[in-house]
Amino acid sequence: MSLIESRDGFLRMLRDELGMDLAEEDLFTGLDRLAVWDSMYLLRLITAMEEDSGRRIEVRRILEAGCLDEIRAWADTRGDRGAGGAR
């Protein structure tokens, strides 16, 4: 199972790969409101998600994400788990 398929797994990825120790509610915080977030973090996250899922991720689409959970949902292409879904 890929880590990005669940929020718990995604939080683990953020902690282990990016050193970001976040709570679940932080996944829904606007990216411009996160204390540590910039374009380098974004590309490191994309790289980690690609490694985890074995799929190439379209960077341009990820750039439109407003929060980490939107990034996770877009990267997880199963399609039944949008960012507005049940938490």
Added chain:
Amino acid sequence: MSTLSTLAGPGYPTRGPALREPIAVVGRNDAWDQVRTDLAECGTALLHARLADWEPDEPDGPALRQLLGRDWSRYLDIAHPEIRRRYAASRLLLKYAAGAVLAADPDELELSYGPTGRPYLRGCDQIDISLSHTEDLLLVGLTTLGLVGVDAERADRRLYGKGMGRHVCTPYELISLANLAEPQRNPALIRLWTLKEAYSKAIGQGMQFRFTEFGFGPDGKPARVHRPDGTPGTGDEWAFRTFLLSNGYCVSVAVYDAGFGRAMDTRFLTMLDEECVEAITSTLASGEGPGRR
């Protein structure tokens, strides 16, 4: 301070317009003569400061509100204290620097944003600006030549590894990096990253212009934009340079010379053409203006 390359020194060649080392600014009335000199002699001035030196005295006070102007509501909307500090301090530094070279009160200057978020000083098209802040560093670029973009990162920030290069580098750059000794790869990638960020900011594209679609040559030679296959993509109208600050930050700058020549008088008020103002004033006074029939 030094440039990143071991070949660097005072005579380190750059293509295009000259670019001097960033000037350290500590206080509100510090170093502006040097900034004005660089702008007059090179057409571009770079300055850097510590976040702690540029924090507003009263983070919610009327002075900051006055200085931020239309950015005030955006500032209040920032929830995280650290981001708010950087936001306020970076705009404080930018407006003081711009005020110094424009001979204007920093409070009079209005920072606006283009469609892609690129900042500019409204009504001051004689000068272009760029801003970068990371951790405790603030960086500002000013130019009268055309466009400027600046970017800074900690030189020891870990970037190289685990397929990251595929999102950042052109095929040519990936080969160049792979040919370096392992300890040199991360600093080389940080240099490339900051150059790409600086160029993207200068052209107002941000990350919409994918970093894999343009590149830079190896350190130690005058930098220019390369196409993905490594062939030159820009000429002498662009200048790029990377500096390693003594506080451990890697700083890159990109400047585009639009070819209008260097503005010798950048003062805020002299940008209004006197003859034009006189013609408008006399037309209005004679009652022939568009509002009177």
